[in-house]
Amino acid sequence: MPRVKRGTSHVKRRTNILKRAKGFKTKRKKIIKLAKPALFKAGQYAYNSRKTKKRIMRRLWLVKINAAVRELGMSYSQLIGLMKKKNVEIDRKVLSQIGEKNPIIFTQVIDFLKK
Numbered sequence: 668m669p670r671v672k673r674g675t676s677h678v679k680r681r682t683n684i685l686k687r688a689k690g691f692k693t694k695r696k697k698i699i700k701l702a703k704p705a706l707f708k709a710g711q712y713a714y715n716s717r718k719t720k721k722r723i724m725r726r727l728w729l730v731k732i733n734a735a736v737r738e739l740g741m742s743y744s745q746l747i748g749l750m751k752k753k754n755v756e757i758d759r760k761v762l763s764q765i766g767e768k769n770p771i772i773f774t775q776v777i778d779f780l781k782k
Contacts, residue, residue, distance in 0.1 A: 728763040735766030739777050749780040 681699050688695060688702040695705040733743040750757070757765075757776070766773045 728759045731763035731767055732759060735773055739774060753780055
């Protein structure tokens, strides 16, 4: 059976690891033994951050909606209650964008809900 030399694949794997670790500090960007666990940990942080980003954005939308609604003399919970009664299905992201960028349209939406 012929001898298998794995030099190219071994070098390619290491260079790919170092390419991915390019922005890291100190030895973590140069040494394979330190770059591997750093990349693994970075992947975990990235995965977790994608989840927390969704929570943070939703909280931001709620704050923006509450601020816009308070100017019109209501609270956030009252607004959501009216929306459920009237079966208005505008999601919170769109509602916050309307409240922030188009206050005139936002007041029209509130007036429709109050009727």
